[in-house]
Amino acid sequence: MKSVRQSPLEPDFVQSPYEFYESLRRHGDLVYWEDYQIACAVSWRAVNYFLRDRRWGREVPDGQDREYGSHLEPFMHLERNSMLELDRPRHTRLRGLVSRAFTSRSIAALKPDIEIITDEILGGLGEGEIELQKSLGERLPVLVITRLLGIGEDIADQLLSWSHDMVTMYQARRNHATELRAANAAREFTAFIRAEIEQRRRKPGDDLISRLIAAEEDGSRLTEDEMISTCILLLNAGHEATAYTLGNGIKTIVESELAVNRVFDPDNVNNVVEEVLRFDPPLHKFERYAKEDVSAFGHDFRRGEMVAVLLAAANRDPELLANPQVFDPMRKPVANVSFGAGIHFCVGAPLARMELAVALPAVFRKYPGLTFAATPRYANRYHFHGFDRLVMLTDGRA
Numbered sequence: 001m002k003s004v005r006q007s008p009l010e011p012d013f014v015q016s017p018y019e020f021y022e023s024l025r026r027h028g029d030l031v032y033w034e035d036y037q038i039a040c041a042v043s044w045r046a047v048n049y050f051l052r053d054r055r056w057g058r059e060v061p062d063g064q065d066r067e068y069g070s071h072l073e074p075f076m077h078l079e080r081n082s083m084l085e086l087d088r089p090r091h092t093r094l095r096g097l098v099s100r101a102f103t104s105r106s107i108a109a110l111k112p113d114i115e116i117i118t119d120e121i122l123g124g125l126g127e128g129e130i131e132l133q134k135s136l137g138e139r140l141p142v143l144v145i146t147r148l149l150g151i152g153e154d155i156a157d158q159l160l161s162w163s164h165d166m167v168t169m170y171q172a173r174r175n176h177a178t179e180l181r182a183a184n185a186a187r188e189f190t191a192f193i194r195a196e197i198e199q200r201r202r203k204p205g206d207d208l209i210s211r212l213i214a215a216e217e218d219g220s221r222l223t224e225d226e227m228i229s230t231c232i233l234l235l236n237a238g239h240e241a242t243a244y245t246l247g248n249g250i251k252t253i254v255e256s257e258l259a260v261n262r263v264f265d266p267d268n269v270n271n272v273v274e275e276v277l278r279f280d281p282p283l284h285k286f287e288r289y290a291k292e293d294v295s296a297f298g299h300d301f302r303r304g305e306m307v308a309v310l311l312a313a314a315n316r317d318p319e320l321l322a323n324p325q326v327f328d329p330m331r332k333p334v335a336n337v338s339f340g341a342g343i344h345f346c347v348g349a350p351l352a353r354m355e356l357a358v359a360l361p362a363v364f365r366k367y368p369g370l371t372f373a374a375t376p377r378y379a380n381r382y383h384f385h386g387f388d389r390l391v392m393l394t395d396g397r398a
């Protein structure tokens, strides 16, 4: 396996990791990324294989925990009960119970709310120079997920702050100070959710937390720890990635200089959303462990060895589509792995797609002449890929 070096903190890489991914694919399905000391799947077929094959999973075999200091215990306690970190059979049980509460009906019912929130946010923005990442990109998904869980919207800023502190644990810029902040956020967030669950036990409502409490399958229910982890996972996953995708989508569409009335023809909206997700996804790298000794793509992996799957590289594999480096929202939609694949495929994909399908056209309906006020700069927090701020001019094409 070819070894390569690339700092995930290097500014040019952060702005566009795609050239690096393309260079990796020339070495085959797998490369060894020295900076992370990890084998990476870079082709469409390899990424799909590691995500879908039962010999690979999220848990380290033999119950060995990953090494971490005791200062991280509040964070790790949440992880140990999070479906994202679990394999069969516990994952199946948790996901089944969550799916009973997170129904397609409850998601579809959110559409009018998504439209109203989008209109309210856009209605509050004037003309001239506007900022779209914080105002719309972050705000819309966090308000939607608080409504779904039945949590007061006044807590939205606090949720964003806890969530941002916690997700630094998955980023290359992680250090001792960010770990302490993540653990503290996990502790406070846990206490907050515990109190919310307690309230719903006394007085159930028509919200996801109440439905999680009620959910039962084959006599099994979520334990209190599982419920807390699930709520926090839904709240964090429910806005971080959608927020970045909204910003990335706006940037990509403006940059393409395509006629926005054609791009957002009502019959084409779902294609735009898929192409935005394929072309510039918000999450690039996830890990899996070998559950047994296994050979794949010419390499022998030992039980417990880790691989990373580079989702954003797979989405641009020429084996998947022609001209993968071109953003073409008019092309026939092609599959992408931005929501993952296999048993951990994103639970929130239908909700995220709906938010994108409402908000992206709404932005360009209101501002058909949108251009950049300043070159957008992706925030330095690989493997997350998105903006802190997106400053635009509303009439730049006039």
Ligand code: HEM
Pocket (backbone or CB within 6 Å): 083, 084, 085, 095, 145, 233, 234, 237, 238, 239, 241, 242, 245, 281, 282, 283, 286, 287, 337, 338, 339, 340, 341, 343, 344, 345, 346, 347, 348, 349, 351, 352
């Ligand atoms: C554009 C937005 C989103 C993207 C790109 C995204 C991406 C992903 C990916 C790649 C995974 C799989 C990770 C892995 O295999 O290790 C995942 C899992 C998950 N996502 Fe999302 N997500 C998005 C939005 C959401 C939303 C809105 C929610 C909830 C409301 C959500 C909840 C979850 C949950 C609970 C899981 C864990 C599923 C499991 O382990 O079975 N996500 N997401």
